[in-house]
Amino acid sequence: MNATGLGLITGLALGLAAAIGGFGAFLLVLVLGAVGLLVGRLLDGKLDLSQLTGRDRG
Template sequence: MNFTVLGLLSGIALGLAGAFGGFTAFLIVLVLGAVGLLAGLLADGKLDLSQLTGRGRR
C-alpha cells in the first residue's frame, strides 16, 4: 500500500469521524492516526529517534 492510498483512507476516516461523531471524534481519530503513523515509520526503520534521545552522539 503506497502513501497515496494510505492518505486517501486516512482522509475518508477523518471525514466520517467528523461527519458522524462530531469534533471530539475527529480529534481522537486524528491523534490515533498520527500515533499509528509514527509507530509504522518506526517499525519500518524510516524514523530514527536516536537524535531525540541523545544516543549515537559522542
C-alpha cells in the same frame, strides 16, 4: 499501497469520524492515526529516534 491511496483512506476515515461523532471524534481519530503512523514507521525502521534521546553523539 502508495502515499496517495493511504492519504485518501486517511481523509475518508477522518471525514467519517467528523460526520458521525463531531469534532471530538475527529480529533481522537487524528491523534490515534498520528500515533499509529509513528509506531509503524518505528517498527519499519524508517524513524530514527537517536537524535531525540541523545545516544548518537560522538
